[in-house]
Amino acid sequence: MPNAQILVNWLLIGSFYAAVALGFSLVWGIMNIVNLAHGSLLILGAYVAYFAFTALHLNPFIGIILAMLALFVVGWLIQYIAINRVIRAPLLVTFMLTFGLDLLITNLAQQFFTANNRAINSSLAGVNLTLGAIVIPVQNVLAALIAVLLTAALSLFLARTRTGNAILAVGMDRDAARLMGINIARTYALTFALGAALAGAAGAMLAMTLQFQPVDAGQYTLFAFVIVALGGLGTPWGALAGGLLFGLATTLSGSIQAIGPGLQTTVAFAVLVLVLVLRPRGVLGKAFYS
Amino acid sequence: MNPSTTSAREGAPSAPEQAAALLAVAGLDTGYGDTQVLWDVGLEVRRGEVVALVGANGAGKSTLLAAISGLVPAWAGAIRFAERDITHTGAERIVKQGLIHVPQGRRLFPGLAVEENLKLGAYTRRAGSPTALATDLERVYTLLPKLAERRAQAAGSLSGGEQQMCAIGRGLMARPALLMIDELSLGLAPNIVDTILAAIDEIHRHEGLAVLLVEQDVQIALERADRGYVIENGRIVSTGTGAELLRSTTVRAAYLGE
Numbered sequence: 001m002p003n004a005q006i007l008v009n010w011l012l013i014g015s016f017y018a019a020v021a022l023g024f025s026l027v028w029g030i031m032n033i034v035n036l037a038h039g040s041l042l043i044l045g046a047y048v049a050y051f052a053f054t055a056l057h058l059n060p061f062i063g064i065i066l067a068m069l070a071l072f073v074v075g076w077l078i079q080y081i082a083i084n085r086v087i088r089a090p091l092l093v094t095f096m097l098t099f100g101l102d103l104l105i106t107n108l109a110q111q112f113f114t115a116n117n118r119a120i121n122s123s124l125a126g127v128n129l130t131l132g133a134i135v136i137p138v139q140n141v142l143a144a145l146i147a148v149l150l151t152a153a154l155s156l157f158l159a160r161t162r163t164g165n166a167i168l169a170v171g172m173d174r175d176a177a178r179l180m181g182i183n184i185a186r187t188y189a190l191t192f193a194l195g196a197a198l199a200g201a202a203g204a205m206l207a208m209t210l211q212f213q214p215v216d217a218g219q220y221t222l223f224a225f226v227i228v229a230l231g232g233l234g235t236p237w238g239a240l241a242g243g244l245l246f247g248l249a250t251t252l253s254g255s256i257q258a259i260g261p262g263l264q265t266t267v268a269f270a271v272l273v274l275v276l277v278l279r280p281r282g283v284l285g286k287a288f289y290s
Numbered sequence: 291m292n293p294s295t296t297s298a299r300e301g302a303p304s305a306p307e308q309a310a311a312l313l314a315v316a317g318l319d320t321g322y323g324d325t326q327v328l329w330d331v332g333l334e335v336r337r338g339e340v341v342a343l344v345g346a347n348g349a350g351k352s353t354l355l356a357a358i359s360g361l362v363p364a365w366a367g368a369i370r371f372a373e374r375d376i377t378h379t380g381a382e383r384i385v386k387q388g389l390i391h392v393p394q395g396r397r398l399f400p401g402l403a404v405e406e407n408l409k410l411g412a413y414t415r416r417a418g419s420p421t422a423l424a425t426d427l428e429r430v431y432t433l434l435p436k437l438a439e440r441r442a443q444a445a446g447s448l449s450g451g452e453q454q455m456c457a458i459g460r461g462l463m464a465r466p467a468l469l470m471i472d473e474l475s476l477g478l479a480p481n482i483v484d485t486i487l488a489a490i491d492e493i494h495r496h497e498g499l500a501v502l503l504v505e506q507d508v509q510i511a512l513e514r515a516d517r518g519y520v521i522e523n524g525r526i527v528s529t530g531t532g533a534e535l536l537r538s539t540t541v542r543a544a545y546l547g548e
Binding site: 162165166168173179180182183184 | 382393400
């Protein structure tokens, strides 16, 4: 494979990985919840986009918006019904709760949607730009641009709006935020819903560019975890940096013949272990917004 | 006990006083988990009044403020503010009524800029127009010019004195009727304390802001207060005007090293 092709593949998959981790990083940073159901929310988003395309014949990019809206609602409900009850409990309790949610969603998805591999085969799916020997899939480029756009939008929302600042304030000091008159339960619901909506967007991108099935959920939670460990639990740009770093690891290892693309999850684990041993705060990591 | 001070152990103030009170705490018990910190605490602040709450480290001063602002739930007793019962009202809803708590240790949002911290102080005033927000920001910058210089800087990078200014400014942004300040002077140079107190005094004199000042520095607090309360081991043990308490032999012996 020519080096330029590796570069293109890296940027495309790296941006997708950023989208995978964006919502996970937000929820962890603000609420101190490691959301083990993140991957299953992502897969739900993939199904929303898939059925929007196959049943409603909607453009896959409209499917991204639909997936975000649907998952926003799902996230809000999960937060209000379940997570708000244990928000002051130790980390292990939210760990168990989101793990249970992950199993529940994955199994329901398997029950209703079967374990078949799915993918959206839109008219754009086979369209490539070719530059000499380099092949650039148009749909993946658009998905990558949307991923970067979502990162920028989230970053601007948090930094520049009243509600965004309130979310950051809650993440930094919950009691002080209450003394500003910020409603913690509502802010958490909004944060979790946004995290789920971003997972939904990543899921829709997954449906457009790769294949998926319910049991893939765990793999994407793992990816999100590694990406956040790489980029650090900081700003949305940390998720993008982590996504690109993780993309670099998987693309390079996939292009090395002795390793090959089949060992992606192994590479993910190896990278995670390396980072945790060498730089526990992440390669670019700094403490959350401080 | 010094004859010039009256015991407040009974807690409940007399009826005419209660009618005029902006904040009235009566018979308050509270604590954390199984540990009771406050016993039968009674305290009141009238409109436009400066009241000092003094006592040793661990006497329960901060717990009392946290109970009033709704961060710590009351076990027994009643808290009324502006003729409303707020005993079981959540902290975020008490803020809207104009009762503002500047907590010990400043508790700024370290990663946010000074101006963003100040704007969060006005968070509940959603109805207020953007011009009202800008006017209030200018007012805080005029009172505390140091904050104007630092407006774009992260609050976490400020010096201790500047952080306290930012915390007070953030409290003022809520347009409070009563500002409760926990340990204003702790760890600050005297000239910084004077600057901050002068700013608060300005709002107090011109807009009738009531202040509940919690201090370990008894001299600073009682000199400026209309009235004061002394708290020991979770109980109010003495109350009187600021001048009376400063003259009191027990206060002088216990807190001023005489």
